[in-house]
Amino acid sequence: xxxxxxxxxxxxxxxxxxxxxxxxxxxxxxxxxVVDLDWKPPAAGVRxxxxxxxxxxVEEANQEVLRRIKAARPVLVGMGIAKDxxxxxxxxxxxxxxxxxxxxxxxxxxxxxVMGALIYEGLAQDGREAEVLARSGxxxxxxxxxxxxxxxxxxxxxxxxxxxxxxxxAFGNHAYCTQNEGLGKVLRYGAMGEEVYERLRWMETELYPxxxxxxxxxxxxxxxxxxxAQALHMGDECHNRNRAGTSLFLRAIGPALARTNRDNExxxxxxxxxxRNDHFFLNLSMPAGKAxxxxxxxxxxxxxxxxxxxxxxxxGIRLASMPDRWFTAPAGKVEGLYFxxxxxxxxxxxxxxxxxxxxxxxxxxxxxxxPAITQFVxxxxxxxxxxxxEMYEITASEHEGFTIPVLNFRGTPLGIDVRKVxxxxxxxxxxxxxxxxxxxxxxxxxxxLRAPEACFIQAFQALAAL
Amino acid sequence: xxxxxxxxxxxxxxxxxxxxxxxxxxxxxxxxxVVDLDWKPPAAGVRxxxxxxxxxxVEEANQEVLRRIKAARPVLVGMGIAKDxxxxxxxxxxxxxxxxxxxxxxxxxxxxxVMGALIYEGLAQDGREAEVLARSGxxxxxxxxxxxxxxxxxxxxxxxxxxxxxxxxAFGNHAYCTQNEGLGKVLRYGAMGEEVYERLRWMETELYPxxxxxxxxxxxxxxxxxxxAQALHMGDECHNRNRAGTSLFLRAIGPALARTNRDNExxxxxxxxxxRNDHFFLNLSMPAGKAxxxxxxxxxxxxxxxxxxxxxxxxGIRLASMPDRWFTAPAGKVEGLYFxxxxxxxxxxxxxxxxxxxxxxxxxxxxxxxPAITQFVxxxxxxxxxxxxEMYEITASEHEGFTIPVLNFRGTPLGIDVRKVxxxxxxxxxxxxxxxxxxxxxxxxxxxLRAPEACFIQAFQALAAL
Numbered sequence: 001x002x003x004x005x006x007x008x009x010x011x012x013x014x015x016x017x018x019x020x021x022x023x024x025x026x027x028x029x030x031x032x033x034v035v036d037l038d039w040k041p042p043a044a045g046v047r048x049x050x051x052x053x054x055x056x057x058v059e060e061a062n063q064e065v066l067r068r069i070k071a072a073r074p075v076l077v078g079m080g081i082a083k084d085x086x087x088x089x090x091x092x093x094x095x096x097x098x099x100x101x102x103x104x105x106x107x108x109x110x111x112x113x114v115m116g117a118l119i120y121e122g123l124a125q126d127g128r129e130a131e132v133l134a135r136s137g138x139x140x141x142x143x144x145x146x147x148x149x150x151x152x153x154x155x156x157x158x159x160x161x162x163x164x165x166x167x168x169x170a171f172g173n174h175a176y177c178t179q180n181e182g183l184g185k186v187l188r189y190g191a192m193g194e195e196v197y198e199r200l201r202w203m204e205t206e207l208y209p210x211x212x213x214x215x216x217x218x219x220x221x222x223x224x225x226x227x228x229a230q231a232l233h234m235g236d237e238c239h240n241r242n243r244a245g246t247s248l249f250l251r252a253i254g255p256a257l258a259r260t261n262r263d264n265e266x267x268x269x270x271x272x273x274x275x276r277n278d279h280f281f282l283n284l285s286m287p288a289g290k291a292x293x294x295x296x297x298x299x300x301x302x303x304x305x306x307x308x309x310x311x312x313x314x315x316g317i318r319l320a321s322m323p324d325r326w327f328t329a330p331a332g333k334v335e336g337l338y339f340x341x342x343x344x345x346x347x348x349x350x351x352x353x354x355x356x357x358x359x360x361x362x363x364x365x366x367x368x369x370x371p372a373i374t375q376f377v378x379x380x381x382x383x384x385x386x387x388x389x390e391m392y393e394i395t396a397s398e399h400e401g402f403t404i405p406v407l408n409f410r411g412t413p414l415g416i417d418v419r420k421v422x423x424x425x426x427x428x429x430x431x432x433x434x435x436x437x438x439x440x441x442x443x444x445x446x447x448x449l450r451a452p453e454a455c456f457i458q459a460f461q462a463l464a465a466l
Numbered sequence: 467x468x469x470x471x472x473x474x475x476x477x478x479x480x481x482x483x484x485x486x487x488x489x490x491x492x493x494x495x496x497x498x499x500v501v502d503l504d505w506k507p508p509a510a511g512v513r514x515x516x517x518x519x520x521x522x523x524v525e526e527a528n529q530e531v532l533r534r535i536k537a538a539r540p541v542l543v544g545m546g547i548a549k550d551x552x553x554x555x556x557x558x559x560x561x562x563x564x565x566x567x568x569x570x571x572x573x574x575x576x577x578x579x580v581m582g583a584l585i586y587e588g589l590a591q592d593g594r595e596a597e598v599l600a601r602s603g604x605x606x607x608x609x610x611x612x613x614x615x616x617x618x619x620x621x622x623x624x625x626x627x628x629x630x631x632x633x634x635x636a637f638g639n640h641a642y643c644t645q646n647e648g649l650g651k652v653l654r655y656g657a658m659g660e661e662v663y664e665r666l667r668w669m670e671t672e673l674y675p676x677x678x679x680x681x682x683x684x685x686x687x688x689x690x691x692x693x694x695a696q697a698l699h700m701g702d703e704c705h706n707r708n709r710a711g712t713s714l715f716l717r718a719i720g721p722a723l724a725r726t727n728r729d730n731e732x733x734x735x736x737x738x739x740x741x742r743n744d745h746f747f748l749n750l751s752m753p754a755g756k757a758x759x760x761x762x763x764x765x766x767x768x769x770x771x772x773x774x775x776x777x778x779x780x781x782g783i784r785l786a787s788m789p790d791r792w793f794t795a796p797a798g799k800v801e802g803l804y805f806x807x808x809x810x811x812x813x814x815x816x817x818x819x820x821x822x823x824x825x826x827x828x829x830x831x832x833x834x835x836x837p838a839i840t841q842f843v844x845x846x847x848x849x850x851x852x853x854x855x856e857m858y859e860i861t862a863s864e865h866e867g868f869t870i871p872v873l874n875f876r877g878t879p880l881g882i883d884v885r886k887v888x889x890x891x892x893x894x895x896x897x898x899x900x901x902x903x904x905x906x907x908x909x910x911x912x913x914x915l916r917a918p919e920a921c922f923i924q925a926f927q928a929l930a931a932l
Contacts, residue, residue, distance in 0.1 A: 230709075233838040234700045234701040234709060234838075235699055235700040243696075243700060244713070247700075247713035247714060247717055250713070250717055250720065251716055251737075251740075251741045252741070254716065254720070254734075255735075255737045256734075258723075258730050258731075258733040258734035259730055259731065259734045260730075261733075264724050264725055264726075264727045265724075265725065267724040267727075268720075268721040268722075268724035268725045271717075271720035271723075272721045275718070275720060371872045372699040374871075381871050405701070405837035405840075405847050406837045406851075407847075408847055408848070
């Protein structure tokens with residue numbers, strides 16, 4: 001009887017060799033393929049950091065950070081209009097994704113989204129007027145993250161946009177996010193045009209009131225932590241695959257939608273809109289992550305990342321120990337799958353606050369739970385598994401609340417430890433949508449990349465000096 | 467740097483040795499665990515069967531069978547009342563799961579379900595009257611499979627029960643199945659009592675009319691093949707895990723439910739009922755399988771199984787080449803997880819038509835797609851993967867329409883070939899619910915088992931003699 005060394009899936013085993021060549025040779029003799037690992041040695045001079053300059057115990061601080069994140073109970077409790085409910089928001093403010101950025105340095109799709117939002121708000125008649133206004137200084141730009149908010153892609157939140165309100169029941173803090181528009185020619189990818197504004201208007205005047213009324217009759221709200229946990233057992237990773245989450249959300253809100261129904265046809269349109277947009281749940285999984293992580297901010301000495309966000313120009317991170325300080329580097333290039341007629345040349349660099357999902361212990365870090373996502377972002381199912389395994393190397397813990405069935409229900413990698421990133425040379429892996437680099441176009445694909453190392457180098461140095 | 471031979475999930479590799487001990491030793495020397503495979507040699511005297519006694523070409527026949535099953539397009543086209551729509555059904559007929567069985571030989575839960583159905587129909591006042599009537603000969607019992615029908619567990623269909631109507635759009639044939647009641651104290655697990663009848667009455671008078679009205683306004687029906695394909699990418703295997711399928715069904719019918727709504731509160735109850743029952747989709751995945759496989763019946767010389775069904779007393783199979791002939795053996799014992807206060811001693815042997823899912827290329831055969839199912843039926847995620855891999859050994863093809871992401875989108879094992887079952891000694895693996903052995907109790911757990919070998923021995927002999 002013939003036999004070969006096979007992995008769990010019955011495929012010929014490949015062994016990854018990271019050093020000991022003699023051993024690799026012995027394995028090769030057994031007929032096992034051996035490949036080289038794309039592995040970088042630890043950065044020269046990076047020593048284990050147990051205490052900061054002033055003597056803060058990093059490990060102790062991290063345990064407190066992890067305790068808070070794990071204890072989080074993000075619940076969708078209601079909706080409201082951005083200018084009414086987001087702290088600090090006002091009539092002439094526009095929130096955007098990523099670290100702070102001026103109009104001058106804004107990338108194309110973020111500019112497109114800002115101009116589109118100004119037109120949608122009625123503050124400008126067309127793109128030219130919008131650009132003049134945006135450049136004038138009359139509009140205050142601020143990162144979503146400065147307002148307990150997260151926004152996918154361009155991340156634009158304008159005053160009259162409806163937002164979901166998520167309450168972290170364990171700590172009482174809130175987070176906010178707009179409703180997801182779907183894919184293609186949509187504002188968050190920088191698209192402009194009547195089709196975009198009309199959809200936003202419908203989302204404000206029909207989708208929002210109907211969802212809002214339904215939520216108001218669910219006294220306990222919708223438990224997003226439980227929903228994310230379920231979705232991870234249903235092939236989602238809750239960043240670029242949200243088909244299960246979207247389905248579970250519709251199931252959960254369904255009875256309340258029926259009970260508060262005033263117009264069958266309008267209700268049908270709302271269900272249809274959600275049913276046709278498998279990313280609808282992204283705008284709930286993101287603020288759930290934001291609400292979960294924010295209470296961990298402000299723990300002195302912690303080396304754990306609590307914000308990781310991109311504005312399409314810069315990639316920025318913040319640590320739990322320094323929640324007011326951004327460490328930034330140029331946003332990276334996404335390796336991806338493109339829609340027909342688009343290619344890499346059309347792609348804007350990495351953009352969006354959706355990396356809050358990886359920060360909170362799911363998204364790209366839980367890709368092992370979502371092998372089918374590779375049809376959207378590229379790669380292979382085994383790459384998806386390997387991504388999760390690799391992320392355990394740079395995280396401080398595993399999230400007992402979010403488990404991955406195929407890894408024997410192991411908890412997801414939780415809490416990016418800037419020390420581990422420096423020591424291993426492994427950078428956080430992210431999956432993301434890709435926006436066209438020009439304002440006004442929209443989505444052109446989806447893909448995978450790593451966070452830029454420079455952010456982590458700076459953050460590590462700042463931490464050591466604390 | 468230390469290294470170890472690991473599998474794709476980063477777990478220490480275990481090599482399965484099936485013979486060559488020298489090789490196993492060499493592998494062991496590399497620090498890899500070696501375990502014995504629970505493997506039986508081919509049954510003595512079983513030779514490859516290429517032609518039947520009269521010269522029918524088995525392979526050619528099988529290709530035609532597979533072509534038909536793969537071409538199937540099962541679509542939910544509507545609903546109706548059993549006695550009105552199921553061919554051959556009449557006022558004094560009760561359908562049951564599995565091969566034919568008399569009242570005398572019926573197992574406890576099937577008797578319980580029959581008695582419960584007679585009370586629900588108003589033909590008996592209580593259990594005693596129902597038993598007298600069932601025994602009297604006035605009620606005609608027939609297998610669901612004799613009426614283009616499938617029923618989970620006891621599989622009882624009585625005249626006034628509403629049923630789903632599935633049309634195989636590629637061949638024009640129809641299949642039928644009742645609505646799923648949920649878990650616990652339900653008729654199909656043999657439970658009796660007012661709670662059971664009240665639920666059945668509500669399903670007849672509120673659930674059915676609302677779903678029926680909604681379906682009537684979806685002109686193309688609901689494509690169940692596409693839905694099963696999606697659910698397999700979302701952690702279902704569509705037999706004992708139907709959480710994704712149930713969610714997708716609600717999404718698909720949602721807009722029509724809204725459009726045909728006449729009573730908000732009734733609609734809310736319907737959505738709630740489906741939302742609270744993750745097995746709701748089972749009663750759609752089963753008739754989808756039946757509708758897909760039935761056109762393959764009647765192909766002379768085929769060695770492929772088109773029916774695999776259990777009545778709790780007998781396990782029976784039928785081949786595509788002999789659709790009128792059952793090959794039976796005693797129903798097996800299920801290895802399972804039990805609800806609190808129940809144990810193996812309470813368990814009835816294997817029961818139900820739900821093995822149509824394995825017959826049609828999903829269910830237990832697609833367990834690799836559903837690692838989280840092991841929380842319900844027992845076993846481990848790697849066992850789930852191994853089950854699918856093993857089933858490729860006894861199936862004639864792979865279903866291109868149903869793919870498994872974690873196996874690199876390989877098609878599911880399709881078409882149990884009775885020749886391969888005989889030659890390999892590998893028996894089909896099934897996951898199933900477990901009914902209490904006494905009438906009137908209901909569900910006690912869920913588990914896993916294999917089909918009995920005797921059915922396949924008989925079927926193989928009959929095929930050879932054709």
